[in-house]
Amino acid sequence: xxxHTARFLSxxxxxxxxxxxxxxxxxxxxxxCITTQWDDARRPDDKQVDLNLTLSREQLGTLVDVLQxxxxxxx
Numbered sequence: 625x626x627x628h629t630a631r632f633l634s635x636x637x638x639x640x641x642x643x644x645x646x647x648x649x650x651x652x653x654x655x656x657c658i659t660t661q662w663d664d665a666r667r668p669d670d671k672q673v674d675l676n677l678t679l680s681r682e683q684l685g686t687l688v689d690v691l692q693x694x695x696x697x698x699x
Contacts, residue, residue, distance in 0.1 A: 629642070640660055656684065658674045
């Protein structure tokens with residue numbers, strides 16, 4: 625099982641990361657998590673969860689499709 629993670633925004637020591645991984649206990653379900661991290665925090669290695677979703681393959685596809693269409697329509 626592979627978790628894919630990427631930092632998609634970084635500004636002034638404040639970061640947003642996204643991760644996506646299959647949910648082992650639920651067939652065809654995926655966990656999507658967006659976290660924030662602040663370098664100047666008391667514990668700078670700690671991440672705060674901003675969004676944590678469990679989505680079906682179809683729901684995840686819809687999310688990806690909307691994001692992709694937004695990118696391609698403005699290009």
